[in-house]
Amino acid sequence: MSxxxxxxxxxxxxxxxxLGQRLSELCGHGPSLETDIATTNIxxxxxxxxxxxxxYAAELQGGEATEDTxxxxxxxxxxxxxxxVEQPNTDFGYxxxxxxxxxxxxxxxxxxxxxxNDEVLAAIAKKSIKEVSYHKRFSGDWIKRLGDGTEESHNRxxxxxxxxxxxxxxxxxxxxxxxxxxxxxxxxxxxxxxAAWTQEITALLTEATLTVPDLKYxxxxxxxxxxxxxxxxxxxxxxxxxxxxxxxxx
Amino acid sequence: xxxxxPQINAILxxxxxxxxxxxxxxxxxxxxxxxxQERDVFIKITPTYSGCPAMDTxxxxxxxxxxxxxxxxxxxxxxxxxxxxxWITERGRKALEAYGIAAPLTxxxxxxxxxxNKKIVKCPQCGSTHTRLVSQFGSTACKAxxxxxxxxxxxxxxxxxx
Ligand SMILES: [Zn+2]
Numbered sequence: 001m002s003x004x005x006x007x008x009x010x011x012x013x014x015x016x017x018x019l020g021q022r023l024s025e026l027c028g029h030g031p032s033l034e035t036d037i038a039t040t041n042i043x044x045x046x047x048x049x050x051x052x053x054x055x056y057a058a059e060l061q062g063g064e065a066t067e068d069t070x071x072x073x074x075x076x077x078x079x080x081x082x083x084x085v086e087q088p089n090t091d092f093g094y095x096x097x098x099x100x101x102x103x104x105x106x107x108x109x110x111x112x113x114x115x116x117n118d119e120v121l122a123a124i125a126k127k128s129i130k131e132v133s134y135h136k137r138f139s140g141d142w143i144k145r146l147g148d149g150t151e152e153s154h155n156r157x158x159x160x161x162x163x164x165x166x167x168x169x170x171x172x173x174x175x176x177x178x179x180x181x182x183x184x185x186x187x188x189x190x191x192x193x194x195a196a197w198t199q200e201i202t203a204l205l206t207e208a209t210l211t212v213p214d215l216k217y218x219x220x221x222x223x224x225x226x227x228x229x230x231x232x233x234x235x236x237x238x239x240x241x242x243x244x245x246x247x248x249x250x
Numbered sequence: 251x252x253x254x255x256p257q258i259n260a261i262l263x264x265x266x267x268x269x270x271x272x273x274x275x276x277x278x279x280x281x282x283x284x285x286x287q288e289r290d291v292f293i294k295i296t297p298t299y300s301g302c303p304a305m306d307t308x309x310x311x312x313x314x315x316x317x318x319x320x321x322x323x324x325x326x327x328x329x330x331x332x333x334x335x336x337w338i339t340e341r342g343r344k345a346l347e348a349y350g351i352a353a354p355l356t357x358x359x360x361x362x363x364x365x366x367n368k369k370i371v372k373c374p375q376c377g378s379t380h381t382r383l384v385s386q387f388g389s390t391a392c393k394a395x396x397x398x399x400x401x402x403x404x405x406x407x408x409x410x411x412x
Pocket of ligand 1: 373374375376377378398399400401402403
């Protein structure tokens with residue numbers, strides 16, 4: 001029971017951490033000053049949310065666990081984030097497509113999680129909703145501008161959705177821990193969010209003159225710790241300081 | 251929050267947001283609970299944004315300010331209820347404006363301003379509402395960047411959060 005809860009919290013937190021890490025790679029490298037500031041601000045919000053979840057998970061786990069050991073000392077297979085958030089910043093179209101698809105899911109999830117019978121999770125969700133609504137507004141605006149922009153921006157935006165679409169179905173797959181936490185009144189039934197997600201994405205893509213990809217086969221694995229080839233590189237960069245100088249602090 | 255003993259209140263008033271030094275943490279509305287037991291003070295603060303890097307500094311500054319007056323303060327971060335810009339006091343709003351940061355509008359007006367639909371954010375330098383949104387995100391999580399088209403001065407707008 002309590003292990004399920006820890007795993008469940010880590011699943012939500014790892015999505016925020018890894019996406020935050022991806023976005024922070026753009027710090028100083030954004031395509032313009034405004035988008036650079038925006039992506040790093042979003043990264044900061046996600047990192048803040050991650051800290052709240054990790055602090056709670058560490059408290060439940062007890063012993064030597066802290067937010068830092070959870071972030072920096074787990075191995076690749078122990079991370080439960082979805083494959084979507086670990087995909088690279090191929091270009092700004094990919095960054096915004098990844099962001100928007102995650103933001104829509106994230107907001108739907110948090111809107112349910114704020115009713116959790118776990119008070120800490122409900123509080124983190126309530127706090128995060130305000131931030132994530134703002135993220136979605138930003139990413140959604142860019143999808144529209146680029147999709148309904150020039151021929152070049154339209155094609156690249158479409159390409160990003162076409163290539164990232166295969167990672168979207170995993171968002172709605174239930175793990176054993178998800179099921180246990182839904183039954184306990186703690187967690188959210190993510191499978192039930194798919195219809196609303198699809199509807200919202202379809203509406204925005206249509207407005208952006210883009211086509212919703214039609215795919216029959218989807219990739220999965222991240223939630224069970226089976227990640228894409230990108231994950232190792234992300235962790236190498238993120239963890240190297242703790243790995244090189246174990247237990248170092250500022 | 252119930253009325254605090256004047257000395258305790260004065261100590262808390264002396265601590266400011268490190269990123270907006272003109273704004274005391276009391277005017278910011280982040281202090282949610284204060285309990286005094288002789289020389290021990292228990293304080294609960296709430297973050298403006300989840301990732302606000304100022305919170306650790308604020309907690310340290312509170313402890314230091316109380317230590318200087320012979321108190322021992324313990325600071326705890328709480329998340330519920332979530333902070334809202336409505337908790338910034340009237341004096342806080344004036345301090346923001348005087349410092350060159352436009353104070354948050356109502357929720358509805360904020361949305362229109364941040365979507366660039368309406369010119370309603372007032373330039374803190376010249377008072378003109380002939381201003382334009384430059385960036386939805388600004389120098390810190392709580393701000394967006396605007397520019398005045400009357401006096402051309404760029405300025406921060408403190409986003410409405412509810
Ligand atoms: Zn002006």
